Amino acid sequence: MKRILVTGGAGFIGSHLCEKLIREGNKVTCLDNFLTGRKENIHHLIENKHFEMVEHDVMHPYFFIDPVDEIYHLACPASPIHYQRDPIKTMKISVLGSYNVLGIAKKHGAKILLASTSEIYGDPLVHPQPEQYWGNVNTIGPRSCYDEGKRCAETLFMDYHRQENVRIKIVRIFNTYGPGMLPDDGRVISNFILQALQHQDITIYGDGSQTRSFQYIDDLIEGLLKMMHTDERFTGPVNIGNPREFTIKELAERIVVLSGSSSKLVYKPLPVDDPKQRQPDITLAHEMLDWKPKISLDEGLTRMIGFFRGKLQHNPIEAKVDISC
Numbered sequence: 001m002k003r004i005l006v007t008g009g010a011g012f013i014g015s016h017l018c019e020k021l022i023r024e025g026n027k028v029t030c031l032d033n034f035l036t037g038r039k040e041n042i043h044h045l046i047e048n049k050h051f052e053m054v055e056h057d058v059m060h061p062y063f064f065i066d067p068v069d070e071i072y073h074l075a076c077p078a079s080p081i082h083y084q085r086d087p088i089k090t091m092k093i094s095v096l097g098s099y100n101v102l103g104i105a106k107k108h109g110a111k112i113l114l115a116s117t118s119e120i121y122g123d124p125l126v127h128p129q130p131e132q133y134w135g136n137v138n139t140i141g142p143r144s145c146y147d148e149g150k151r152c153a154e155t156l157f158m159d160y161h162r163q164e165n166v167r168i169k170i171v172r173i174f175n176t177y178g179p180g181m182l183p184d185d186g187r188v189i190s191n192f193i194l195q196a197l198q199h200q201d202i203t204i205y206g207d208g209s210q211t212r213s214f215q216y217i218d219d220l221i222e223g224l225l226k227m228m229h230t231d232e233r234f235t236g237p238v239n240i241g242n243p244r245e246f247t248i249k250e251l252a253e254r255i256v257v258l259s260g261s262s263s264k265l266v267y268k269p270l271p272v273d274d275p276k277q278r279q280p281d282i283t284l285a286h287e288m289l290d291w292k293p294k295i296s297l298d299e300g301l302t303r304m305i306g307f308f309r310g311k312l313q314h315n316p317i318e319a320k321v322d323i324s325c
Contacts, residue, residue: 001050002026005068005110007058007101008075010037012180013115013173013220017072018042020221022050029068033057036077041180058097059089064104070228071112073101076150078117080143080271081186087145094149095156102160105167113169113228114157116237118278119147120172128245128279131172131237154237161235169227169234174241174280177300178217179307189214189301192252193308196261206270208249213279215242216300219293226289234288241280242293251297258298259305 004021008014009030014037021028022045029052030042045051056062058075076093077083083090098114105112121129122137137147160166177189184190195202223240246254252265285291 002069003029003067005029005031005064005071005104007031007071007073007097008037008115010034010039010042010053011074011078012041012178012182013078013176013217014072014074015041015180016178016217016221017074017224018045018051020225022048026050028052029054031056031058031062031075033075036079036082036182036185038182058100059092061100062104064108068104068108068110071101071105071110072115072224072228073098073112074115075101076115077146079182079185079187080146081184083146084142087142090145091149091152094146094153098153098156102156102166106160106164109167111167111169111228111232112157113171113224114153115224116154116170116172117146117150118172118174118239118241118280119143120151120154121275121278122147123275124277127277128243128281129239130281131239131284158235167232168236169230170236170238171224171227172237172239172241172280173220174239174278175212175214176217176220176241177214177304179303180217181304183308183311188212188248188251189255189304190308192255193259193301193305194312196255196259196263197305197309197312199262201266202252202256202263204248204252204265204267206248207267208252208265209247210270210275211245211247211277211279212251213242213245214251214297214300215240215293216295216303219295223285223289223291226291230288238284238288239280239282240285240291241282242297243280243282244297245277245279246297254298255301255305258301
């Protein structure tokens with residue numbers, strides 16, 4: 001039985017990962033300060049003897065007594081509404097958090113995976129985006145606290161690998177959705193579904209021609225596990241995302257149809273530094289991980305609509321400003 005640490009384990013992605021790791025027979029410690037994570041995401045795991053919840057902020061050192069075999073470092077606000085709320089803290093979480101967690105990996109000889117992001121590519125000038133592309137990022141823009149924070153985290157991981165022989169893995173996660181997303185996180189899929197289910201106007205920023213590629217949470221979790229189990233000489237980074245590309249307008253229209261909504265599309269100005277295109281080149285993931293996404297957008301959206309429909313039966317939820325994530 002492996003002892004696995006998941007930072008940000010009460011978040012959207014982290015809670016799905018903790019559940020999967022428990023099912024596979026591991027002992028899991030979830031580290032979270034509940035900045036954006038939610039106790040309800042892991043409530044069903046609390047009584048499991050192989051699950052431990054530790055409330056802690058990764059910006060501060062944490063001293064593990066028991067051995068740790070693997071670490072999945074997911075701790076960081078990931079939606080624009082959340083990471084722009086306190087951009088200085090976001091940068092500190094990315095940098096200091098990575099520094100502290102890498103220290104745990106070094107002490108215990110643990111293998112550690114960084115959940116990086118497609119945002120490191122910025123508003124890309126290369127399409128689709130391969131891992132070799134260095135990106136087109138505005139270092140002083142409103143999104144840069146997250147974009148540059150994750151780029152710095154990747155640098156720290158590689159330096160710990162080269163200088164301290166820490167066994168690392170780096171994954172660049174593209175747009176991911178699924179049950180457990182916060183309804184008010186301002187991401188495009190949750191916004192559109194909430195507006196559609198309440199028959200409100202669906203707000204599109206820009207003309208809707210900007211593109212995104214959406215992967216379902218189950219596909220991402222499989223990719224993270226496969227990456228962790230690759231040969232230790234392979235560090236990444238590797239893109240994990242669905243290469244099927246859709247315009248934001250197409251996404252809104254699909255959600256209206258699948259939800260049976262009477263909502264109309266309305267258009268507002270595009271936010272600053274919003275990427276025009278985002279599509280992963282997953283050639284490396286296919287070759288090195290034998291991974292590719294399996295769940296279609298329509299299937300995933302149908303599951304998400306059911307999830308949010310259940311939420312709305314208890315309380316109406318206001319969609320937040322969408323910044324196309």
